[in-house]
Amino acid sequence: MLKQKARDLRKNLTNAERILWNQLRLKQVGGHKYRRQHPLGNYIVDFVCLEKRLVIELDGGQHAEQSLYDENREAWIISQGYQVLRFWNNQIFNELDAVKQTIYKNLNAPHPSLPPQRGEGWEGVKFSLHSLI
Numbered sequence: 867m868l869k870q871k872a873r874d875l876r877k878n879l880t881n882a883e884r885i886l887w888n889q890l891r892l893k894q895v896g897g898h899k900y901r902r903q904h905p906l907g908n909y910i911v912d913f914v915c916l917e918k919r920l921v922i923e924l925d926g927g928q929h930a931e932q933s934l935y936d937e938n939r940e941a942w943i944i945s946q947g948y949q950v951l952r953f954w955n956n957q958i959f960n961e962l963d964a965v966k967q968t969i970y971k972n973l974n975a976p977h978p979s980l981p982p983q984r985g986e987g988w989e990g991v992k993f994s995l996h997s998l999i
Contacts, residue, residue, distance in 0.1 A: 868905045875903040875910060882924050882955035883912060885962065890922075895966055896973040907946065909939050914948070918973050921950045924958060 879887060883902070890900040890913060898915045906914065906921070913922040921943055925936075940950050951972055953965050 868908070868910065872903045872905050872910050879903075880924070880926065880955070882926070882958040885958050886913065886922070886924065886953075886965070889962065889966055890969075896970050898973060906943060906948070909943065911943065915973065919948045920969075920972060921948045922969060923950060923952045924955055925952055926955045 887902050900913050900915050902913050904914045911921045912924050957965055
């Protein structure tokens with residue numbers, strides 16, 4: 867059922883999702899593959915780069931009314947080792963280059979919830995997602 871819902875969502879992208887997808891598809895941002903409307907656990911995320919464990923969510927007006935659901939959903943996604951970037955639809959329409967730059971920066975930043983790989987040497991480095999945006 868979740869797979870079918872994801873397929874339906876892929877067929878009916880919002881305008882903001884369509885614009886961002888046209889920028890992400892074909893490895894255009896950072897040379898990484900992205901998936902759109904992809905199931906993760908019991909949720910469907912707008913976009914994900916599985917290789918870099920980066921989820922990109924677009925928020926329209928409806929998200930103001932479902933903030934508790936979004937917080938729980940995001941907490942679960944982060945608990946699975948993913949980093950989550952959120953953008954408002956109007957950022958996609960008005961600041962697309964800045965959105966793409968933020969995505970690119972986060973693809974190459976050390977992931978705060980994963981231990982460093984041998985030799986990466988970022989012990990003691992602390993940052994929040996908001997400091998990178």
